Amino acid sequence: MxxxxxxxxxxxxxxxxxxxxxxxxxxxxxxxxxxxxxxxxxxxxxxxxxxxxxxxxxxxxxxxxxxxxxxxxxxxxxxxxxxxxxxxxxxxxxxxxxxxxxxxxxxxxxxxxxxxxxxxxxxxxxxxxxxxxxxxxxxxxxxxxxxxxxxxxxxxxxxxxxxxxxxxxxxxxxxxxxxxxxxxxxxxxxALPPPGVTTVMVLFQPGTTATDVFAAVAAVDGRTVWQDPSGQLWAIDLGAGGNPTALYRHGALLVSNTLLPTGCLDWFRT
Known part of the structure; x- marks a missing residue:
């Protein structure tokens, strides 16, 4: 074999x-x-x-x-x-x-x-x-x-x-x-607000009235500093202990520092 x-x-x-x-x-x-x-x-x-x-x-x-x-x-x-x-x-x-x-x-x-x-x-x-x-x-x-x-x-x-x-x-x-x-x-x-900044720029939703804005400012113990002619963009001073995040619960679309309107929101004019 x-x-x-x-x-x-x-x-x-x-x-x-x-x-x-x-x-x-x-x-x-x-x-x-x-x-x-x-x-x-x-x-x-x-x-x-x-x-x-x-x-x-x-x-x-x-x-x-x-x-x-x-x-x-x-x-x-x-x-x-x-x-x-x-x-x-x-x-x-x-x-x-x-x-x-x-x-x-x-x-x-x-x-x-x-x-x-x-x-x-x-x-x-x-x-x-x-x-x-x-x-x-x-x-x-x-x-x-x-x-x-x-x-x-x-x-x-x-x-x-x-x-x-x-x-x-x-x-x-x-x-x-x-x-x-x-x-x-x-x-x-x-969209996060910057830490340590007391004066912020806040863009509110379309249709937000001045009364709504003042109510939002009062809710965060702040005060208004400036507004644009449209009534949607506001500068708000929150003071030392203010919480800018709370503005999102009162109609804010964007909260940022004071430099933002000279750049990203410069288009937002009436």
């Missing part, structure tokens, strides 16, 4: 079955670290909306030197995470020649970036309460939710969509989705 000279092939090693096994975690870690750097540099240093331990109620922690030290230790931790991602990226550098490797890395970096903001929102803002996005805001939860959705959920979803897209064409649909989310969120953000 003929001899069967064929040999059963041995199982392929894990790296052959999954030739980009090391790339996912490289992307996750780099994106996570970039998310931390993004928040630390923008919110702690440039805008100075908060420090890492801004909401901790302790005389020692409120010392600005302690706050800066905590921010520095936070950035050092992000360097460790980034170093881990770079090490994995270096180990798998030869796999960039494979199709789709760059897309996979970018998608996972977006997911990691979004996961950082989701984790930071849930843990730092709501469970531990060590800081909020805007410590000086009358409504800090609103800013927490905006940051959570825009830089957390939306970015992670964009990365997930890019990862599942399968080729260059799949990722092309991420940009319109991300742009739509940004536009939908930008409107409410633009």
């Amino acid at each position: 003929p001899t069967d000279t064929t040999h059963r092939s041995s199982p392929a090693p894990a790296t052959a079955r999954n030739p980009r096994a090391g790339l996912p975690w490289a992307g996750y870690l780099l994106g996570f670290a970039l998310g931390g750097f993004f928040d630390g540099i923008l919110l702690h240093q440039v805008l100075q909306w908060h420090h890492l331990l801004s909401a901790v109620d302790s005389a020692a922690v409120r010392d600005i030197r302690v706050q800066i030290l905590a921010d520095g230790l936070f950035h050092a931790a992000m360097y460790v995470v980034a170093a881990g991602g770079l090490w994995l990226l270096w180990r798998n550098r030869r796999r960039f020649a494979e199709a789709g490797a760059d897309r996979l890395l970018a998608a996972n970096a977006l997911i990691g970036f979004g996961v950082w903001h989701i984790l930071d929102g849930v843990l730092s803002h709501w469970i531990l309460g060590i800081h909020r996005i805007r410590m000086d805001s009358a409504n800090p939860l609103l800013w927490d939710l905006l940051w959570f959705v825009v830089f957390g959920v939306a970015v992670a979803a964009a990365g997930w969509r890019l990862r599942r897209g399968g080729g260059a064409g799949g990722g092309g649909r991420v940009a319109p989705v991300a742009l739509t989310v940004a536009v939908l969120v930008a409107g409410p953000v633009a």
